[in-house]
Amino acid sequence: MKIEREDDYSRFISQIKMKTGVNLSLYKEAQMKRRLTTLYEKRGFSSFQEFFNGLDQDQALLDEFLDRMTINVSEFYRNKSRWDVLEHKILPRLFKDRGIPLRIWSAAASTGEEPYTIAMILSKFMPLDLIRILATDIDRHALQKAKAGIYSERSINEVPKEMKLKFFEKCSGGPFYRIADGIKKTVTFKQHNLLSDPYPKADLICCRNVLIYFTEEAKNQVYRNFSTALNHHGTLFVGSTEQIFHPSSFGLEVEDTFFYKKIEHQH
Numbered sequence: 001m002k003i004e005r006e007d008d009y010s011r012f013i014s015q016i017k018m019k020t021g022v023n024l025s026l027y028k029e030a031q032m033k034r035r036l037t038t039l040y041e042k043r044g045f046s047s048f049q050e051f052f053n054g055l056d057q058d059q060a061l062l063d064e065f066l067d068r069m070t071i072n073v074s075e076f077y078r079n080k081s082r083w084d085v086l087e088h089k090i091l092p093r094l095f096k097d098r099g100i101p102l103r104i105w106s107a108a109a110s111t112g113e114e115p116y117t118i119a120m121i122l123s124k125f126m127p128l129d130l131i132r133i134l135a136t137d138i139d140r141h142a143l144q145k146a147k148a149g150i151y152s153e154r155s156i157n158e159v160p161k162e163m164k165l166k167f168f169e170k171c172s173g174g175p176f177y178r179i180a181d182g183i184k185k186t187v188t189f190k191q192h193n194l195l196s197d198p199y200p201k202a203d204l205i206c207c208r209n210v211l212i213y214f215t216e217e218a219k220n221q222v223y224r225n226f227s228t229a230l231n232h233h234g235t236l237f238v239g240s241t242e243q244i245f246h247p248s249s250f251g252l253e254v255e256d257t258f259f260y261k262k263i264e265h266q267h
């Protein structure tokens, strides 16, 4: 029985890879299996094979699968103290070493809270039209929500008061807020798979709370890719459970907790 189940999942992995290009074998297996089993049982299937046949014929189910593969949860100013370090230490150093405008990439940006947080912080240093942020995610639905820029009252809780007043407007007829067009325009959203697409060059890469889903091997490959994608003096900002244990093996060094700077080679 056990072997059958394992085969069932391995076959599902190859079929999904062929159909969508998403390689589930690069995600932690136990966690992913649990998440997907819950989903297919809820939809009335009893094996991965049945589930695949279902989503092969039903675009809505396929979208739901892609949606649920990982969690989209995000927050403005998630782990506030790290954003203070970005503002007071990392950005001033990057401006000095790299100049303005900086090339900024928010990877696995989900529904946009993270790139918009970066834009609000940068607005303290420069006019909005000098800010350019690339924000990517594998999930098209998350990107659509990000582009819409509408957030619930609860999700903007952590936004500092002066930023709330400046950049959010209450929607009529509901507890929702719209982010200002000026902030929206600073961010370009694109679909991008960290496990298969080429990486854009950047001075600051912000990639938080996604690598926890990846296998060790996949994670290490992503760190190597980030290191190559960083320009000289560039910095990688990771999530608050995602400390890199041997940053030097990826050509990175600690700049502050959860910030890793590209190591400069002497010429």
Ligand SMILES: C[S@@+](CC[C@H](N)C(=O)[O-])C[C@H]1O[C@@H](n2cnc3c(N)ncnc32)[C@H](O)[C@@H]1O
Pocket: 070, 071, 072, 073, 074, 075, 078, 107, 108, 109, 110, 111, 113, 114, 136, 137, 138, 139, 142, 192, 193, 194, 195, 207, 208, 209, 210, 239
């Ligand atoms: C928990 S959210 C993190 C959002 C935000 N970075 C934050 O920390 O608040 C994880 C995001 O990773 C995305 N994701 C999962 N696998 C990915 C991949 N291979 N490439 C790019 N994004 C991926 C998911 O779609 C999801 O939006």
